[in-house]
Amino acid sequence: MKSSITLFLVNAVFFVIVAVVYGFFTDFTEMVGFPALLLTGVMSGMIGVYLWLTDRRVGRQPQDSEQAEISDADADYGFFSPWSWWPIACAGSAAVAFYGIAMGWWIFPFGAVLGLVSLVGLSYEHDRGDHAH
Incomplete structure (x- = not known):
């Protein structure tokens, strides 16, 4: 620090x-x-x-010490899915929504609906299928 x-x-x-x-x-x-x-x-x-x-x-x-190891930091950074396609869907729906704000408000609801679907998919991707807990 x-x-x-x-x-x-x-x-x-x-x-x-x-x-x-x-x-x-x-x-x-x-x-x-x-x-x-x-x-x-x-x-x-x-x-x-x-x-x-x-x-x-x-x-x-730990980051202030020259002899510290990476494992000395005790923070848990979370669990991330490297195989997931849902973050790309979230980014695409955000792009559609922001495009709608910039070019025409009639496009924004499509981006919002896509955003809700992709956010639900991202939130519940580990609750079913091969990766269910």
Whole structure:
């Protein structure tokens, strides 16, 4: 976590400096780049401070040690199905729904229905067939 804290705080300082320099070059008249760069620096600083406060509260993490093994991290990342086609169906239905929002609202319900079907399929894929528990 120490490297993440350093990375975010260095990014915060960098983006604030770049925002000020950019503001001087544009005489602070360009109202997209300067605020965007400044907010990027501020948000990066917020993440860095949050990680710093969390690190003080939690203590030493396995990723901070050079001798740590991958198995030292005790988090369970879940169970994923490498053979599943349902995530592709979810992504396709989201693409249809977003296309409907952009091009015509009459397309959106088709994407929403496909999304519900693919989400139910993704949720219940291990409840039947060869992979039932």
